[in-house]
Amino acid sequence: MGLIKLIILAALVWAALRFWRALQQQRTPQHSSQQPQTDAPVMVRCAQCQVHLPQSRALRAGDQWYCCAEHRDEHGNS
Structure with missing residues (x-):
């Protein structure tokens, strides 16, 4: 029974690490x-x-x- 819990815990840690790395890459x-x-x-x-x-x-x-001299002169005289 202890070995099964250890395998499940290791799988959960592995899945959590993969999920965290995927988030970091995104x-x-x-x-x-x-x-x-x-x-x-x-x-x-x-x-x-x-x-x-x-x-x-x-x-x-x-x-x-201004984009050109004409616009500069027109706007300056207005």
């Missing part, structure tokens, strides 16, 4: 996918037409960003 990719990517360019919005574009291609006037 959580790991979720956390890594939620982290911001450093390769993505910083995006800004044009103050005139509201289009998003990379900051490297945008024009800045004061604290506003």
Whole structure:
């Protein structure tokens, strides 16, 4: 009778360890996918037409960003 209890206990411990490892593997990719990517360019919005574009291609006037010189000039004169 003692040997059967030992086998059942070992099987329960084994199943619990497998379940815990499966949970850990599922959580790991979720956390890594939620982290911001450093390769993505910083995006800004044009103050005139509201289009998003990379900051490297945008024009800045004061604290506003613009997609082109025409929008910068139009919004500045308004």
